[in-house]
Amino acid sequence: MRLYNTLTRRKEEFAPLEKNHIRMYHCGPTVYDHAHIGNFRAFVFADILRRYFEFRGYRVTQVMNITDVGHMTTDADEGEDKLEVAAKRQRKDPYSIARFYEASFFEDVDALRIRRAHHYPRATEHIPEMIALIEKLLKKGYAYKAADGVYFDVTKFEGYGKLSGNTVERLMAGARVAVNPNKRNPYDFALWKFDPKHLMQWDAPWGRGFPGWHIECSAMSVKYLGETFDIHTGGEDGIFPHHECEIAQSEAATGKPFVRFWLHVRFLLVDGQKMSKSLGNFYTVKDILKKGYSGRVLRYVLMSTHYRKNLNFTFEGLDAAKAAIERMENFVLSMQDVAGASDDPAVDEALKKAEKDFVEAMDDDIEISAALAAVFEMIRAVNRASPSQKQAQRAIRLMHRFDEVLAVLDVERKKEVPEEVLELVRRRQEARKAKDYATADAIREQVRKLGYLIEDTPKGPRVKPLSD
Ligand code: AMP
Ligand code: ZN
Secondary structure, three states, X not given: OEEEEOOOOEEEEOOOOEOOEEEEEEOOOEOOOOOEHHHHHHHHHHHHHHHHHHHOOOEEEEEEOEEOOOOEOXXXXXXXXXXXXXXXXXXXXXXXXXXXXXXXXXXXXXXOOOOOOOEOOEHHHOHHHHHHHHHHHHHOOOEEEEOOEEEEOHHHOOOOOOOOOOOHHHHHHOOOOOOOOOOOOOOOEEEEEOOOOOOOOEOOOOOOEEEOXXXXXXXXXXXXXXXXXEEEEEEHHHHHHHHHHHHHHHHHHHOOOOEEEEEEEOOEEEOOEEOOOOOOOOOEHHHHHHOOOOHHHHHHHHHOOOOOOOEEOOHHHHHHHHHHHHHHHHHHHHHHOOOOOOOOHHHHHHHHHHHHHHHHHHHEOOOHHHHHHHHHHHHHHHHHOOOOHHXXXXXXXXXXXXXXXXXXXXXXXXXXOOHHHHHHHHHHHHHHHOOXXXXXXXXXXXXXXXXXXXXXXXXXXXXXXXXX
């Protein structure tokens, strides 16, 4: 399997460090507000990776942090803590803000059928680990204490810039940052900040304060995954400074390589611009659900463009996703009705080809659009052929196997139409037979109000839930 590694800027053959066990870390939400669907593009990608590795038979340990302190309103060290801004605005304490939006995040995770990670460490519950890491950096001479905090001296770590290309020399040659006179070098970053006004503070050997944003990911990933682990993901905005700083801190402290593969998800765009809180051009998962789309339709949109391409979000995209899922489900439903006894070799061929193409596409840096194309190609080929019942059952099993990764089907729920609705459908059929179309239409409307749609097919009426 090959994955594009931001660190080496090319696709590389991937195998886990530990046999059959993949250890992954994903930058998680900063819980000061509902996550928007751009954030969820990154989280759904993490889930696709997890599910695909499991599909391939690997054991996966997956960690996603919950940032509940230290993420400033700018990606640099300046500005205010996002949690504090929200707390002041809502006149609540930052912990209740954090817990509220964390709960909202998990609702969205479930709506999007994301498998729960094995650990969701909260930054505020790992302060001792961060303090220990900072102490190590101070002792080794990579960090220093200044008047307003403890900083990492970027000139001391030789590899600074290897992920993003932003080496100290290049940074110094480029645009100047606002110089904080407390720092030795303008690009040094905060490990710990002193701020008597901050609402969340902890005692540390060098003074009371709160941790920087980068140090939390270093401390928590190493705690749950070890000093060197396989994969770290995040959105493309994480490359610099966040991930560059994570590498510097972790490798300076342990003297070992930190992460083997760095995978970055390109932005979800709206009208060609990054979807973000600060631009105000965002939708939350809940906004989309309120408009009548199901979580799995949104999931389909978020996952179906290759993660290293920008995804332009549109409502037409959601409608197309809904139609695509329906095509898959209708295929499974129609296969359930197949009763033929004789095999058609074209079906065997179609199934074999689909499985091979799906795996090949996913093995090639998670080329999910090609993997989905393989699924639809199979549907077309089987629909053109005449499968036996046995072959139809195999086709159903294969669709469910693909769905272990895709997680968009809901065929069972579709089959379970309530008796009340079925009774109305029967009465409508009688009315139609008696050419009483007014009654037939009234019943159709009654069924619609119950959340179901009647489709008249040559084989008779078919009932579908309206909601998805
Ligand atoms: P945050 O809650 O700001 O810490 O971000 C959580 C994750 O979402 C990070 O990995 C970001 O890089 C990612 N992210 C933020 N905006 C977008 C976007 N428009 N498209 C894709 N990923 C994003
Ligand atoms: Zn992070």
